[in-house]
Amino acid sequence: MRYILLLLVLITTPLSAQFNWTEAEIPVRDGKSLAADFYSTDSTKAKPVILVQTPYNKNLYRLASQLPPEAVTTFPLDEAFHYVILDWRGFYGSRDAGVAGYDRGLDGYDAVEWIAAQPWCNGKVATWGPSALGAIQFQTARHHPPHLVCAVPLVKDFKVKYSDYYYGGEYRKSHVEALQKLGFFVTSLILDHPTNDFFVKVVESGSDYPEEFNVPMLVVGGWFDHYPDDVLRAFEDIRTRSSAEVRDQHKLIFGPWTHSGVDKAEQGELEYPTGANVVNFASLQFFHYHLLNAENSWQLKPTVRYFQLGKDRWMEGDSWTGVVAKTSPKSFYLRNSGVLSTNSIGGPDFPPVTFRYDPRDPSPTYGGSYFDPFNKDAAVGPYDQREVVESRNDAVIFSTEPLEQDLDVTGPISIELFVSSDRKDTDFGVRLCDVYPDGRSMLLTQGIRRMRFRDGFTPQDTSLITPGEVYKVTVELQNLAVTFKAGHQIRVIITGSNYPHFDVNPNTAAPLYQSPDSLVAINSIYMAPQYASRLVLPVPQASGVEHQNNINASSLQAYITPNLLQDRATLSLSLPTRSNIQIALFDLSGHQVSGSWTYQLEAGEQEIPLDLPTLSAGIYFLRTIVGEKVTSLPLVVE
Structure with missing residues (x-):
């Protein structure tokens, strides 16, 4: 028997290998029907059902190894549940x-209620899915289907707004072009509204409805996703504005x-083992x-x-705004020598730094929150910027000296x-990097x-600038939880472009996106x-992220190391x-399946061999109690 540390079931093998599927037609209120597949290990038993609504073709779940990255890469399979995979209206099997x-x-409401009425459902339905599959969960939940119990939207906000399509006005x-290829809208609709005008505000207002959510939600986001700030804000809205009965359950x-790497250890050119399979x-x-x-x-x-990059640790809090409230701004000033300095005193010996920006040869996008699901070789996430970006003559670089101690940013x-x-x-484009002692400049x-x-x-708000006049401009980056380790450097790269993540600016005074020509700036x-x-970096007021979030709640770190040769595992603390x-x-139902072990351990790194x-076969969790801190660690038995 093998014990494997695994928090999920990867669908790299067909769902049908474990679950049998049958086709279904779900009737909806306007007389049409939607194509769906019903998955079950035993359809004679009434079980809760997990509904997934997708625009990416339900048939791909029949042979999940063919799933495209824009669809889904992991799936919460468990024989305790049945599953229904539904094609959106207007897409694939529901195209008509x-x-x-x-x-x-x-449609989501109608699907939930149809499912609940089937003999293989016990009357309880949940929803799950990332990205577009997350958006449809919000749209479904706002209509209050009586048999919807809970929802798990991943990497998606419920609100449609200007910043979804324009960043800093760019x-x-x-x-946007990828969304058009996926069939969601045409780019001309977005380009017709390059400012946050009345039309855009009406759309935003109409999609701002957290008061209408009345089921518990597990919301998931990622630091290298397209919209981390939007997911953080969405959760805050859900926690403070949803139905009072469920606010404390989100x-x-x-x-x-x-965006497409949730639950994976490998992200870009880095690995985060403790971020895998969570x-x-x-x-x-x-x-x-x-x-x-x-x-x-x-x-x-x-x-x-939330995951603290750099320390590679999971941290905790009552709210993200509460975590941020315990920080203070720390400034690093740009010097023309290429230095980032905490010394605010400048002088006449600091003349401006000048660089050339040519729209016909833009600084290339390499990593970060880039989105191109049609290019399997696209660099997404943390990538070393030295060769592709920093080596060009259109990049201005500022770096701190190697840090003498860890610097937490939250x-x-x-x-x-x-x-x-x-x-x-x-x-003016900005990239923030963590420079490792070996020279890697990781975005x-x-x-x-x-x-x-x-x-x-x-x-x-919009107005052109006068050539030669000095202006103050703020480039907003995103929320992050990152620790710049001792010996590392903080680096800022400034360029005039970041293409094709953002469109190029032609450097003309022409109306937006109507200039056939371009100029060098x-x-x-x-x-x-x-x-x-x-x-400007938000730095915790106390020494260390753990302390500012309550040391008992945040500093315990634990993980299981499997031993594939014996029926044993090691718990590291x-x-x-x-x-x-x-x-x-315990098993997932909360039933204890072993005796209890008690230890008294000294501070520091400790390992406990476990005789299991x-x-x-199945998924279990190891409950570890240290003082008032309860940690659940997954264990999969094959």
Whole structure:
């Protein structure tokens, strides 16, 4: 028997290998029907059902190894549940049901209620899915289907807004064009509204409805996703504005993931072993708790769990805003020598730094939150910027000296620049990197700002600049939880473009996206005393992220190492103080399947060999109690 540390079941093999599937036609209120597949290990038993609504072709789930990255890469399979995979109205098997402008949330309602009425359903239905499959869950939940019990939307916000398609006023070119290829809309609709105008605000207002959510939600986001800030904001809205009966039941998991890389260890050119296989295990615990009334301690899980990059640790909090509230801004000032310095004193010996931006040869996108599901070789996530970006002559680079001690950063990041250009409009793009002692310059996040939008994004805010005049412009980056380790450097790369993640600015005064020509711009960054260009990082007020989040709740780190040759496993612990440890093994329903072990351990790194009982194949969790801290670790038996 093998014990394997695994929090999810990867669908790299056909679902049909474990589950039998049958086709179904689900009738909806306008007289049409939607194509679906019903998956079950035993359809004679009434079980809770997990509904997945997809625009990416339900048939791919029959042979899941062929799933495209924009669809889904992991799936919370468990024989305790049945599953229904449904094609969206207007897509694939439901193509003939397409009706322009129809509210697909109503289809979700109708599907939930049809499922609940089937003899193989016990009357309880949940929803699950990432990206577009997450958006449809919000749209379904707002209509209150009576038999919907809970939802797990991953890497998606419920609100449609200007910043979905424009970042700092710059068109998210590759992202929007990919959405058009996927069949969601045409790019002309987005390009017709390059400002945050009345039409865009009406759309945003109509999609802002967290008050209408009345079921518990497990929300998931990633630091290398397209919209980490939007998922964080969405969860805050759900926690504070949803139905009062469920506000305290929502939970957030935020990991080191790209959009299509949730639950994977490998992200870009880095690996985060403790970030792997987290969400599916949590999803199954969530489903067992809400759908099967399992006593599995789900309610004791922290409201917010987030991954601290650099330290590669999971942290906890009651809310993300509460975590950020315990930080203070720390400034790193740009110097023309290429240094980022905490010394704010400038002088006349700090003349501006000038660089050339040619729209016909833009600085290339390499990694980050880039989105192109049609290019399997696209670099996404943390990538070394030295060869592709930093080696070019259109990049200006600023770095700290190697840090003498760890620096924790938790919250929104920005850079304030004082700039000028010889053109009436241009862009300033920023990339933030963690430079390793071996020289690797690993991208963490990126942003951009179009100068005509320096004062805001409404039509009234926009104005061209005067060539040669100095302006202050803020480039908003994103929220991050990252620790720059001792010996590492913090680096900022400034360019005039980041293509094709963002469209190029032609450097003309022409109306937006209507200029057939382009001009080369000579752009300058100022650093004299009156022009304090600086990077602003949110740094915890106390020493260390763990302390500011309650050391008992955050500093315990634990993981299981499997031994494939014996019926044994090793529990590794990192303890802040001498502690009493209680350990027991449970199944997903919360039933204890082993005796309890008790240990008294000294502070530091500790390992406990575990003699495990003979178990049938399935997913279990090891409950570890240290003081008031309860940690659940997954264990899969094959």
